[in-house]
Amino acid sequence: MASTLPRRTSAWARLSRNGLAVVGLAIVVAILAIAILAPLLPLADPNVTAPANRLLPPFSEGAWLGTDQLGRDMLSRLVWGARVSIAVGVAATLVAAIVGSTIGLVAAYFGKLADNVLMRGVDMLMAFPYLLLALAIVAALGPGLLNALLAIAVVNIPFFARSVRGATLGLVQREFIEAARLSGYSNARIILSELFPSVLPVIVITMSTTVGWMILETAGLSFLGLGAQPPQADLGSMLGDGRNLVITAPHVSIVPGVLILVLVIGINLLGDGLRDVLDPRLKSGALSRPVARTAVAEGRTSGTGDRGALLEVRNLRTEFHIGQRVLKAVGGVDFVLQPGESLGIVGESGSGKSVTALSILGLVPTPPGIVAGGEIRFAGRDLLRLPMHDLQDIRGNRIAYIFQDPLTTLNPLMRVGHQVTETLVRHQGLGGSAARRQAEELLDAVGIPQPRTKFDAFPHELSGGQRQRVVIAMSLANRPDLIIADEPTTALDVTTQARVLALLNDLRRQSGAALVFITHDLGVVSELCERVLVMYAGKVVESGPVGEVFAAPRHPYTRALLACVPVLGEPERALDAIPGLPPPVDDLPEGCAFAPRCPLAMAECRRGEILLARTGEGRRSRCIRWMELGDA
Amino acid sequence: MPESIRGQEPIIEARHLVRVFGGGRTWWGAKKPELRAVDGVSLAVQPGTTLGIVGESGCGKSTLARMLVGLIAPTEGTIRLEGRPVSRLTGAEKRRFHQAVQLVFQDPIASLNPRKTVRQILEGPLEALTDLDRSARRERVARLMDEVGLRPEFIDRYPHEFSGGQAQRIGIARALAVEPRLIVLDEPVSALDVSVQAQVLGLLKDLQARRGLTYLFISHDLAVVEALATDVMVMLRGRAVEQGPRRQVFEQPEDDYTRTLLAAVPIPGRRHHERL
Numbered sequence: 001m002a003s004t005l006p007r008r009t010s011a012w013a014r015l016s017r018n019g020l021a022v023v024g025l026a027i028v029v030a031i032l033a034i035a036i037l038a039p040l041l042p043l044a045d046p047n048v049t050a051p052a053n054r055l056l057p058p059f060s061e062g063a064w065l066g067t068d069q070l071g072r073d074m075l076s077r078l079v080w081g082a083r084v085s086i087a088v089g090v091a092a093t094l095v096a097a098i099v100g101s102t103i104g105l106v107a108a109y110f111g112k113l114a115d116n117v118l119m120r121g122v123d124m125l126m127a128f129p130y131l132l133l134a135l136a137i138v139a140a141l142g143p144g145l146l147n148a149l150l151a152i153a154v155v156n157i158p159f160f161a162r163s164v165r166g167a168t169l170g171l172v173q174r175e176f177i178e179a180a181r182l183s184g185y186s187n188a189r190i191i192l193s194e195l196f197p198s199v200l201p202v203i204v205i206t207m208s209t210t211v212g213w214m215i216l217e218t219a220g221l222s223f224l225g226l227g228a229q230p231p232q233a234d235l236g237s238m239l240g241d242g243r244n245l246v247i248t249a250p251h252v253s254i255v256p257g258v259l260i261l262v263l264v265i266g267i268n269l270l271g272d273g274l275r276d277v278l279d280p281r282l283k284s285g286a287l288s289r290p291v292a293r294t295a296v297a298e299g300r301t302s303g304t305g306d307r308g309a310l311l312e313v314r315n316l317r318t319e320f321h322i323g324q325r326v327l328k329a330v331g332g333v334d335f336v337l338q339p340g341e342s343l344g345i346v347g348e349s350g351s352g353k354s355v356t357a358l359s360i361l362g363l364v365p366t367p368p369g370i371v372a373g374g375e376i377r378f379a380g381r382d383l384l385r386l387p388m389h390d391l392q393d394i395r396g397n398r399i400a401y402i403f404q405d406p407l408t409t410l411n412p413l414m415r416v417g418h419q420v421t422e423t424l425v426r427h428q429g430l431g432g433s434a435a436r437r438q439a440e441e442l443l444d445a446v447g448i449p450q451p452r453t454k455f456d457a458f459p460h461e462l463s464g465g466q467r468q469r470v471v472i473a474m475s476l477a478n479r480p481d482l483i484i485a486d487e488p489t490t491a492l493d494v495t496t497q498a499r500v501l502a503l504l505n506d507l508r509r510q511s512g513a514a515l516v517f518i519t520h521d522l523g524v525v526s527e528l529c530e531r532v533l534v535m536y537a538g539k540v541v542e543s544g545p546v547g548e549v550f551a552a553p554r555h556p557y558t559r560a561l562l563a564c565v566p567v568l569g570e571p572e573r574a575l576d577a578i579p580g581l582p583p584p585v586d587d588l589p590e591g592c593a594f595a596p597r598c599p600l601a602m603a604e605c606r607r608g609e610i611l612l613a614r615t616g617e618g619r620r621s622r623c624i625r626w627m628e629l630g631d632a
Numbered sequence: 633m634p635e636s637i638r639g640q641e642p643i644i645e646a647r648h649l650v651r652v653f654g655g656g657r658t659w660w661g662a663k664k665p666e667l668r669a670v671d672g673v674s675l676a677v678q679p680g681t682t683l684g685i686v687g688e689s690g691c692g693k694s695t696l697a698r699m700l701v702g703l704i705a706p707t708e709g710t711i712r713l714e715g716r717p718v719s720r721l722t723g724a725e726k727r728r729f730h731q732a733v734q735l736v737f738q739d740p741i742a743s744l745n746p747r748k749t750v751r752q753i754l755e756g757p758l759e760a761l762t763d764l765d766r767s768a769r770r771e772r773v774a775r776l777m778d779e780v781g782l783r784p785e786f787i788d789r790y791p792h793e794f795s796g797g798q799a800q801r802i803g804i805a806r807a808l809a810v811e812p813r814l815i816v817l818d819e820p821v822s823a824l825d826v827s828v829q830a831q832v833l834g835l836l837k838d839l840q841a842r843r844g845l846t847y848l849f850i851s852h853d854l855a856v857v858e859a860l861a862t863d864v865m866v867m868l869r870g871r872a873v874e875q876g877p878r879r880q881v882f883e884q885p886e887d888d889y890t891r892t893l894l895a896a897v898p899i900p901g902r903r904h905h906e907r908l
Contacts, residue, residue: 175743178703179806184730184760197747348825464689493688494852498896520826523898550901564830566855568897571878575859577830581795 021273027266089215100160417455684861
């Protein structure tokens with residue numbers, strides 16, 4: 001599935017898709033440009049008083065925004081004042097970011113005593129109301145812009161220290177930090193060259209979301225007369241000056257007030273936009289919500305097929321459309337499953353085996369997945385065209401899924417018994433106590449000891465093997481006709497795997513359900529399945545009875561795959577690796593996808609589509625030279 | 633317990649290693665739960681051989697590996713590298729130790745810093761642990777790339793541009809860079825697809841033959857360990873339940889757990905779960 005993840009798009013492209021962030025950016029850039037260019041603009045001196053012209057209203061001759069109570073030009077004071085407020089706010093943000101991030105990095109990296117001392121200090125800073133603390137600092141150091149800056153920086157250190165510490169803690173245990181230690185790096189070098197670049201996005205996010213707040217705080221302190229001292233203008237002191245004139249000359253306070261409002265809104269919009277762009281969780285697509293069912297492309301042909309078959313998949317093509325790229329994860333898969341039959345699908349990662357299985361019940365996430373063509377018939381019904389309601393009646397009822405990791409399949413906040421009863425209530429309409437009784441029987445059947453007690457356990461209270469047994473109990477609850485198991489034992493230990501496989505096999509035989517078993521482990525397929533499909537680059541390359549296919553493969557890929565797996569008891573056998581890598585599914589070669597790695601490939605293999613041809617009783621191969629492989 | 637029975641001094645020798653996590657007491661004197669992740673393991677690895685350590689998840693094999701490479705300190709027990717005791721490593725001693733012992737990680741992508749190029753990743757240990765000058769480092773890195781089968785033009789790329797198998801080759805090159813005598817491999821092929829796994833196992837065998845390396849190979853996959861190891865240790869709940877030459881452990885296992893483990897492995901083309 002790794003190849004189906006959305007590709008990262010450029011940061012700028014993602015920011016520009018967010019309209020509000022672009023508005024914020026425009027506001028911030030405009031105000032910054034004016035503030036920076038203030039000395040070059042044809043403005044009156046902001047500090048020259050002209051008592052004769054005091055309190056001129058806006059749009060007066062020679063004073064666009066009017067004058068204040070001392071006759072100073074409001075426009076000029078506004079521009080110079082904005083310059084001061086922004087400079088102080090940004091400087092305070094930088095100071096807080098540098099000090100706070102250092103504290104966070106050091107505390108998280110060294111842990112234990114350093115962490116305790118530093119973070120308890122930060123807690124103490126946070127224990128005081130921020131304004132009180134800033135007031136105390138200014139009171140101790142005396143009023144003035146520089147002291148206000150320091151006070152605001154100190155008050156904001158905890159925000160940086162905490163978020164950087166949190167981000168770093170997640171990194172210190174990562175393997176690349178261990179690797180850096182083994183490479184002989186000093187602690188300082190690990191912090192600076194390994195950790196800092198990785199937490200930089202967090203620092204930038206925190207800066208972009210706090211700088212507006214810090215400008216407000218600067219204005220607040222100046223408003224109280226603790227920041228900018230007369231005659232210097234900053235947005236806060238201008239507000240303070242206008243405070244007594246709100247009735248008689250409202251423009252003196254409204255003008256700086258509006259600018260503060262616009263500036264802070266601009267910064268916050270931009271900050272939110274930046275956060276969305278930089279946050280790795282949002283980057284990996286946490287905001288895209290897949291719909292309840294895979295989209296299906298229009299205009300597929302419908303035919304009639306094998307009437308006795310339980311499941312019939314014809315020319316299934318599932319694609320992922322990501323940006324300009326089209327990943328052909330499944331490129332035309334056909335198979336037929338008879339009632340009670342067990343079919344294994346093997347292949348390496350990216351071969352399309354999981355996507356094939358997920359396509360059956362429309363579980364491939366859309367966006368970006370889409371069933372581009374083909375047909376899936378279950379007991380004669382076309383699953384791709386079934387109304388949503390009917391499909392939901394089949395999901396978890398007639399067809400059940402078992403996934404690889406039981407810990408992510410089970411709801412961590414629900415007792416396991418209730419997760420089993422849920423499906424009984426939904427599909428069989430059982431009442432509370434009857435459902436409970438049946439769930440306990442199921443838990444007992446899958447070999448959970450003391451099913452009555454374990455009914456009330458939470459998933460984390462069970463071992464990995466027991467959790468997968470619970471999932472099997474859920475899948476069997478409604479006596480399904482078909483179980484689709486996607487690498488159900490890959491996350492389990494080998495001894496647990498053996499027991500779970502034996503259980504799955506016994507229960508399946510008793511209930512007569514058919515099984516589609518997806519795995520990369522050729523040994524597991526042999527253990528459980530009657531027939532096998534070997535997939536490569538989204539296509540079935542060989543199919544047939546498991547024993548025959550593995551004893552005498554009729555496709556070079558199957559043969560190569562068998563030759564490169566170490567087998568217990570045959571340590572002396574040379575492992576013949578397959579040279580090269582599978583082709584990317586958005587850039588498949590013409591002809592046979594395996595040709596570039598195949599020792600038998602010839603010119604014909606690279607021309608036109610190679611068909612899946614019958615090679616014997618129940619056997620098929622997508623190779624034109626299969627006869628040369630011999631039945632050795 | 634294994635001694636230097638083959639007449640040669642072992643590269644690494646550990647006696648009665650214990651590592652406890654948690655434990656201690658709360659402020660109110662109540663005991664905190666403790667976990668003995670490794671509980672009295674002794675081992676010795678002869679130069680040029682491969683000791684395979686097998687066990688299921690939580691048996692303590694990764695903790696053991698991290699103690700042997702000096703990433704975590706043992707709670708009890710001693711480790712000797714070429715006869716010299718390894719305890720609290722500082723300065724020059726630490727440098728010497730890391731020059732001799734390196735680790736290859738399980739997750740090839742996670743063990744490479746996503747913000748560094750292959751060149752920076754490979755030159756890092758050379759800068760910090762050797763006295764090679766700039767041109768000698770460049771030369772060594774180029775040779776390493778060639779040795780692990782990476783194309784020279786990959787050198788300025790970032791880890792996310794590589795497949796798992798290629799990334800693991802970079803991880804192996806990084807471990808090899810300072811020319812260590814012992815390489816601890818912690819599940820080095822578990823995250824890889826079988827066709828790529830065979831490529832990496834082939835590379836490891838090749839490097840061992842060419843450089844006379846000693847491996848400590850940790851894996852949950854018995855077939856992989858059987859294909860690579862000269863000696864095997866089976867771990868269960870922090871203890872070594874069986875230790876010996878590969879043939880003996882795999883063909884005449886003495887411990888019940890070893891037998892259970894061997895019986896549980898599925899084999900391609902064979903159906904044998906009835907045995908359990």
